Amino acid sequence: MSISAAFFAIIRRDLLLAFRRRAEAANPLFFFVLVVTLFPLAVGAQPHLLQSMAPGVIWVSALLAALLSLDAMFRSDFDDGSLEQLLLSPYPLTVLVLGKIIAHWLVTGLPLLLVAPLLADFLGLPAQAMGTLWLTLIIATPLLSLIGAVGVALTVGLRRGGMILSLLVLPLYVPVLIFASGAVDRAAGGLAADAQLDILLAMLLAALVLAPLPVSAALKMSVN
Amino acid sequence: MQPDQSGIMQQPPQPVLVVNNLSCSRDDRLLFAELSFSLAAGQVLLLEGDNGSGKTSLLRILCGFRTADDGEIRWRGQTLDSGSYYKEMAYVGHADGAKKELTVLENLRFTQALHSQSGYDIDQALIKVELAGFDDNSVQTLSAGQKRRLSLARLLIAGAVLWILDEPFTSLDRRGIALTEALIAAHVRQGGMVMLTSHHDLTLTGLPLQRIHLNSCQ
Numbered sequence: 001m002s003i004s005a006a007f008f009a010i011i012r013r014d015l016l017l018a019f020r021r022r023a024e025a026a027n028p029l030f031f032f033v034l035v036v037t038l039f040p041l042a043v044g045a046q047p048h049l050l051q052s053m054a055p056g057v058i059w060v061s062a063l064l065a066a067l068l069s070l071d072a073m074f075r076s077d078f079d080d081g082s083l084e085q086l087l088l089s090p091y092p093l094t095v096l097v098l099g100k101i102i103a104h105w106l107v108t109g110l111p112l113l114l115v116a117p118l119l120a121d122f123l124g125l126p127a128q129a130m131g132t133l134w135l136t137l138i139i140a141t142p143l144l145s146l147i148g149a150v151g152v153a154l155t156v157g158l159r160r161g162g163m164i165l166s167l168l169v170l171p172l173y174v175p176v177l178i179f180a181s182g183a184v185d186r187a188a189g190g191l192a193a194d195a196q197l198d199i200l201l202a203m204l205l206a207a208l209v210l211a212p213l214p215v216s217a218a219l220k221m222s223v224n
Numbered sequence: 225m226q227p228d229q230s231g232i233m234q235q236p237p238q239p240v241l242v243v244n245n246l247s248c249s250r251d252d253r254l255l256f257a258e259l260s261f262s263l264a265a266g267q268v269l270l271l272e273g274d275n276g277s278g279k280t281s282l283l284r285i286l287c288g289f290r291t292a293d294d295g296e297i298r299w300r301g302q303t304l305d306s307g308s309y310y311k312e313m314a315y316v317g318h319a320d321g322a323k324k325e326l327t328v329l330e331n332l333r334f335t336q337a338l339h340s341q342s343g344y345d346i347d348q349a350l351i352k353v354e355l356a357g358f359d360d361n362s363v364q365t366l367s368a369g370q371k372r373r374l375s376l377a378r379l380l381i382a383g384a385v386l387w388i389l390d391e392p393f394t395s396l397d398r399r400g401i402a403l404t405e406a407l408i409a410a411h412v413r414q415g416g417m418v419m420l421t422s423h424h425d426l427t428l429t430g431l432p433l434q435r436i437h438l439n440s441c442q
Binding site for chain 2: 002010013016017020081085086087088089090091096220223
């Protein structure tokens with residue numbers, strides 16, 4: 001077997017696992033839809049207010065949904081000994097870890113991408129900002145999975161790591177939130193959002209290359 | 225702390241795994257110190273000792289999960305990280321390392337993908353551990369003993385030279401124990417190496433068996 005076979009095998013396995021645990025895997029998406037739909041109810045029917053809040057509401061909900069889904073990334077592997085078997089594989093752990101992160105994004109990030117335009121329309125986000133919203137989600141949700149993976153790998157060995165995980169990851173999520181909602185906000189006002197999108201893209205590329213390294217190192221420490 | 229050699233050995237074979245002056249402590253308690261031994265092709269090493277004497281810790285050091293406080297481990301003359309060690313070893317620990325939502329076949333396919341060497345194919349391995357016909361059962365429907373057998377199937381599929389087994393006989397029935405011993409014996413006769421901990425008395429007649437007794441030293 002080759003390294004690419006191992007890489008795709010881990011993605012396939014995690015997708016299959018998510019399919020077998022459908023109810024659990026759908027939780028973050030359900031949370032996302034719930035939070036966004038609760039806003040108009042709480043704020044009241046003020047179309048202009050909702051319209052101007054839409055980028056922020058969608059992005060905060062997406063970020064919290066991602067945070068909610070993080071802990072599951074390595075938890076079951078850690079508990080049932082699969083993580084040890086991954087570490088013993090002769091293939092580089094960084095590649096296997098990247099496979100796991102991609103699978104995590106396919107399960108938790110991709111569904112957000114599909115429902116977000118619908119919810120944005122529901123909040124009254126102008127049609128001209130829809131494309132930018134999509135772009136920010138495509139670029140930045142994988143970024144949330146990559147950054148989050150570092151935090152999860154560091155806390156997976158702790159019995160009650162949930163609180164520490166949020167504290168570790170949230171500060172790193174803040175720039176993503178600012179640039180992403182900023183880009184959508186500008187697009188809604190008819191301005192160019194290229195700068196924000198470029199910065200998000202740069203962050204994604206950097207994280208894609210750099211994140212698997214600390215994740216592997218942290219996982220090795222966690223099994224110790 | 226010295227390994228006492230027993231069993232039949234015509235001529236000393238070339239050691240493949242060499243452990244030198246290894247020490248390990250946990251929570252300020254010394255588990256073992258200056259432990260040295262070597263393992264050559266076709267040998268079995270049995271770790272004995274009371275609970276908490278450091279057997280599992282030693283095996284985890286050999287897997288690279290823990291770092292020893294002192295000492296060195298060489299595989300074919302190279303350190304564990306630089307050589308071919310991880311291509312040639314397989315580990316069965318306390319946890320099964322199988323996904324309970326996946327079927328036996330899906331789990332073993334994944335094992336196959338994770339290893340660069342290929343050993344037995346899945347059907348053969350399942351016949352060897354007497355799990356044939358369970359391919360499509362999800363792992364959560366298996367009994368504890370059957371999960372153990374699944375771990376053994378994983379060893380066969382990995383095609384490893386060195387097997388590191390932590391209490392492989394736990395929750396196996398008498399037939400399962402005999403089967404595991406037969407697998408170990410067959411592996412060793414083909415030039416493999418096995419390192420294991422067990423509270424059960426091994427019946428490996430005619431095989432070179434090294435015993436290391438770890439005393440809990442304070």
